[in-house]
Amino acid sequence: MQKTRGRDAVLFVVLLVLAVLFLSPILIVLMNSFxxxxxxxxxxxxxxxxxxxxxxxxxxxxxxxxxxFNAFGMSLFITVCSVAVIVLLTAMTAWYITRVxxxxxxxxYYIFVFSMIVPFQMVMFxxxxxxxxLHLDNPLGIILIYLGFGAGLSVFLFSGFVKSxxxxxxxxxxxxxxxxxxxxxxxxxxxxKPIAITVAILNVMWIWNDYLLPxxxxxxEYRTIPxxxxxxxxxxxxxxxxxxxxxxxxxxxxxxxxxxxxxxxxIEGVVAGAVKG
Amino acid sequence: xxxxxxLTKSIKKYFALFALPTILVFTVIFIIPFLLGVYLSFTxxxxxxxxxxxxxxxxxxxxxxKDFLNALWFTLQFTVVAVITVNxxxxxxxxxxxxxxxxxxxxxxxxFMPNLIGGIVLGYIWQLILNGVLMKFEVxxxxxxxxxxxxxxxxxxxxxxxxxxxIYIAGIQNVSKxxxxxxxxxxxxxxxxxxxxxxxxxxxxxxxxxxxxLSNSFKLFDQNLALTAGAPSKETSMLAxxxxxxxxxxxxxxxxxxxxxxxxxxxxxxIALIQLAATRRREVEx
Numbered sequence: 093m094q095k096t097r098g099r100d101a102v103l104f105v106v107l108l109v110l111a112v113l114f115l116s117p118i119l120i121v122l123m124n125s126f127x128x129x130x131x132x133x134x135x136x137x138x139x140x141x142x143x144x145x146x147x148x149x150x151x152x153x154x155x156x157x158x159x160x161f162n163a164f165g166m167s168l169f170i171t172v173c174s175v176a177v178i179v180l181l182t183a184m185t186a187w188y189i190t191r192v193x194x195x196x197x198x199x200x201y202y203i204f205v206f207s208m209i210v211p212f213q214m215v216m217f218x219x220x221x222x223x224x225x226l227h228l229d230n231p232l233g234i235i236l237i238y239l240g241f242g243a244g245l246s247v248f249l250f251s252g253f254v255k256s257x258x259x260x261x262x263x264x265x266x267x268x269x270x271x272x273x274x275x276x277x278x279x280x281x282x283x284x285k286p287i288a289i290t291v292a293i294l295n296v297m298w299i300w301n302d303y304l305l306p307x308x309x310x311x312x313e314y315r316t317i318p319x320x321x322x323x324x325x326x327x328x329x330x331x332x333x334x335x336x337x338x339x340x341x342x343x344x345x346x347x348x349x350x351x352x353x354x355x356x357x358x359i360e361g362v363v364a365g366a367v368k369g
Numbered sequence: 370x371x372x373x374x375x376l377t378k379s380i381k382k383y384f385a386l387f388a389l390p391t392i393l394v395f396t397v398i399f400i401i402p403f404l405l406g407v408y409l410s411f412t413x414x415x416x417x418x419x420x421x422x423x424x425x426x427x428x429x430x431x432x433x434x435k436d437f438l439n440a441l442w443f444t445l446q447f448t449v450v451a452v453i454t455v456n457x458x459x460x461x462x463x464x465x466x467x468x469x470x471x472x473x474x475x476x477x478x479x480x481f482m483p484n485l486i487g488g489i490v491l492g493y494i495w496q497l498i499l500n501g502v503l504m505k506f507e508v509x510x511x512x513x514x515x516x517x518x519x520x521x522x523x524x525x526x527x528x529x530x531x532x533x534x535x536i537y538i539a540g541i542q543n544v545s546k547x548x549x550x551x552x553x554x555x556x557x558x559x560x561x562x563x564x565x566x567x568x569x570x571x572x573x574x575x576x577x578x579x580x581x582x583l584s585n586s587f588k589l590f591d592q593n594l595a596l597t598a599g600a601p602s603k604e605t606s607m608l609a610x611x612x613x614x615x616x617x618x619x620x621x622x623x624x625x626x627x628x629x630x631x632x633x634x635x636x637x638x639x640i641a642l643i644q645l646a647a648t649r650r651r652e653v654e655x
Contacts, residue, residue, distance in 0.1 A: 103465060104472065110462070111479045117494050117527065124497065136501035181391045188387035192377050200392065207399050209641040211588050213612045214634040217627060218402035218409065221417045226397070240398025243391055263376055272380045276387070301487025303591050304613070318489040322595065336493060343490045351485055355478060358485070362532065363539050366577055 118344060125150050125341045129334030146334075151342070154324070154335035160342055163320035170231060170306070170316065171299045174238035178246050179292050181239060183284055186250030187276060191262075201251060207244035212304065220308045229309050237309060238299055246291045249365065253287040254280075293354070293361035300347070317343050410627040415620060427628035436603045437629055440611035444587060447518065447607065451525045451586040456578055459530045463537035464563075477538070481531035492595020495524045499596075510597055517597040517605035524592055529585065533578045540574030541567065580644040587637060608633050 123139060124132045131144040138144075155161065189197040219237070223229050228236055257280070265275045281288075303318035311319055321343055324336050351358060380387070405417065410427055412420035431437050462480060466473050483491070499520045500509050510516045544567055552562045568575075590609035593599070599606035599614070606614065612633060615626035 100470060103468070103470065107465060107472070107476050111476055114479055114483065114527070114531075117483075117498055120498060120501075121494055132497070133500065134504075136497055184387040185391040188380060188384065192381050192384075197388075200388075203400065204395070207395070207403075209638050210399075210403060211609070211630075211634055211637050213590075213609050213630045215399065215402040215406055216613070216630070217616050217623065218405040218417060219398060222397065222402055222405075236394050237398050239391065240394045243395045243399070247391070259376060266376065266379055272383050273386065297485060301489075301591075303487065303489050303594075318487050318591070321489050321493065333497075337497070340490055340493055344486055347485045347487075348482070351482060359477075359481060359535055362484075363535055366532075366536055366581060367539075 121337055121340050121344075125334075125337035127334070127337075129332055132333040132337060148338075150334035150338035153332070154338040154342070157332070157335050158320040158323055158339060159315060160317075160320055160339060163315040163317050164342075164346070166231065166314050167300060167316040170234055170238070171296055174235045174242070174299050175292050175295045177235055177239050178242045178295050179288050182243055182246035182291070183250050183281065183288060184276065185243070186247045187254050187280055189247070190251045190254040201247070204244045204247040207241075208248065212241075216304070216308065223309050231310060231314060234306060234309050237305070238295075241305070242295050242298070245294065245365075249287055249291050249294075250284065253284060257283055287364075289357050290361040290364045293358050294365045296350075297358075297362075406627055407631060409624065410631045413624045415623055423624070427624040428632070430625045431628045431632060434625070434629075436606065436611055437608075437615075439604065440606045440608050443514075443518070443605065444589075444607045447521060447525075447589075448583060448586040450522055451529075452579060452582045454522060455526055455529045455533055455582045456575070458526060459533035459578065460537050460575075462530065462534045463541055466534070467538055467541045477531075477535070479531075480534055483527050484529065484532040486528070488589075488591025489595045491524055491528055492592045495520060495527070496596055499523070511600035514601065514604035517600070520596055521589070521592065521605070524596060525586060525589070528592075529582055533582065536574050536578050536581075537571065540571035544570045576644070576647055580640070580647075583640055583644075584637065587640065608636075 120136060124136055126147065127140045127144040127150075128146045129150065131140075135144075140146075189200050223233065223237060227233065261279060261283075262275055265279050266272070270278070301318060302316075303322065306314075306316045307319050307322075315323060321336075321339050324339060325331050409417070409420055411422060411424060413423050413426070414420040466477055486494075496510060499516070503509055503512075503516060508516065510520050548566055548570070549562060552566050557565065588609055589607055590613070593605070593607045593610045594613075597605045599610055603611070603614070608629075612626055612629045615622050615629055
C-alpha cells in the first residue's frame with residue numbers, strides 16, 4: 093500500500109511537470125506581450141520589470157498594424173458560414189447518395205473519398221485560377237470553395253452514419269404521407285445530430301486555422317487571423333516582436349475560450365473523425 | 370427490401386435539391402482543378418489558358434532540381450523522426466492517464482490544447498522560445514538546417530502528442546479489465562502485461578495514430594513557413610513549401626511546380642493506400 097501511494101505521488105509530480113511544460117510556451121508569449129519590443133528577443137524568459145513593462149501598448153499597435161478586429165470578424169464570418177453550409181448540404185448529399193443506390197451514386201461516393209487524400213498543393217494553382225475566373229475570390233465565394241474542399245470528409249462521415257440508421261424509420265414517415273424533404277428535416281436530421289457535431293467541429297478547426305487557401309483566394313484584399321499574423325513578418329524578414337506577441341495572444345484567446353466551452357464535443361469529435369477518417 | 374426500393378424511388382426525384390448543389394460545387398472547385406492540374410503538369414504555362422504540351426519535361430526538371438530533392442529528403446527524415454517521437458510520447462502519456470488517478474481530466478485537457486492552435490501561430494510561438502534558448506549558445510534557428518529540423522520536431526510533438534494521446538486513451542480504455550486481471554493472476558509482470566496484452570489489443574489505435582502523424586508530418590506547411598520559412602537558404606523547406614515557392618516564387622516555373630505537386634500527391638496517395646491495406650488486413654485477422 094505504501095509503495096503504490098509513493099508511486100502515485102511520483103506519477104502525479106511527473107504529470108504536473110509535463111503540464112507546466114506544455115503550458116509554458118503560451119504563458120511565455122503572454123508574458124512577453126507586455127514587454128517593449130526590443131526586450132523580447134534578447135530576454136524572452138524574464139518577467140517584465142519596471143524598465144521593460146509597457147502595458148497594452150503592443151496590443152494597440154498590433155491591432156492597428158494588422159487590422160486585427162477586421163481579421164477576427166472575417167475569420168468568424170467565413171468559418172461560421174462555411175461550416176453551416178457544409179454541415180447542411182453535405183448531410184443532404186450523403187443521405188441522398190446512401191439511400192439512392194445506383195452506379196452513379198456509388199461512383200460519387202468513391203470520388204468524395206478520393207478527394208480526402210489529395211493534398212491542397214495539388215489543386216492550389218488551378219483552383220485559385222478557377223476561383224478568379226468565376227469571381228469566387230471574395231468572402232462569399234470562399235464559402236463555396238470551402239464547401240468544395242470540405243465535401244469529401246463530411247460526406248464520408250455522414251454516409252457512414254446514415255448507413256447505420258434503419259430504413260424503417262424513414263419509410264414509416266413516407267407512408268404517413270410525408271415527402272422526402274419533410275422526412276429529411278423532421279426525422280433524419282435530428283438523428284444525424286451527433287455526427288453533425290463531429291463534422292462541424294472538424295471543419296471549424298480546419299477553416300478557422302487555415303492560412304494558405306484564404307491567402308491565395310482573398311488575401312490581397314481581406315485578412316483572416318492567420319493571414320494577419322503572418323502579415324506582421326515584414327518583407328525582409330523583420331518582425332515587430334511586440335506586436336507579434338500581442339497578436340499571438342489575441343489569436344490563441346478565442347480558441348481557448350471555444351475549447352473550454354465545448355471541450356467534450358471537441359475531444360469526442362476529434363476521436364470520432366480520426367477513427368473513421 | 371421492397372421498402373428500400375420504395376424509399377429510393379421517392380427520394381430519387383429530389384436529386385436537384387439534395388445532391389446537386391454539393392456535386393456542382395465539388396466538381397468546379399475540386400474535380401476540374403484536379404484534372405486540369407494533372408494535365409498542366411505535362412505543359413508549359415503561366416496562366417491556365419496558355420498551356421503548351423511538353424510531355425515529361427516538367428518532371429525531368431523537377432527531379433533534377435536540387436531544392437526539390439533536398440525538400441523531399443528533409444520531409445522524409447522529418448516524417449520518420451516525428452512519427453516515432455510523437456507516438457512514443459503520446460502512448461506513454463496515455464498509459465499514465467488511464468490509471469484512474471486524481472486530476473486525470475485536467476491533465477488531458479491541458480495536453481490536448483496545443484492541437485487546436487493554428488500552424489502559423491504555432492510557428493511563431495516556437496520561433497520565440499527556440500531562439501531564446503539558442504541565444505544562450507549564440508546561434509539562431511536559421512543558422513543551420515539542423516536547428517530548424519529539431520525545432521520543427523519539437524513543435525510537432527507539442528502540437529500532436531495530446532491529439533494522439535486522446536486516441537490511445539480511447540483504445541486503452543477499451544481493453545477489458547478482466548483480461549488484465551487474468552494476466553496478473555497468471556503471473557505476468559507489469560511490463561509483460563503491457564507487451565503481451567495491452568499493446569496487441571490497442572493495435573487499431575496504433576495504426577490510426579501512425580498514419581495520422583505520418584500524413585500530418587508529410588503535408589506540413591504552415592508551421593514550416595512560420596518557423597523558418599525554409600532558412601537557411603532553402604535547406605529547411607519541406608515539400609509543400611517548396612511547391613508553393615516554385616509556383617509563386619518565380620515566373621516561368623508553374624509547370625515544374627505542378628509536376629512537383631503531382632509527385633507530392635502520388636506520395637500522399639501511396640501512404641493512404643498502405644494505410645488502407647494495413648487496416649483491411651487487420652480486419653481480416655480479427
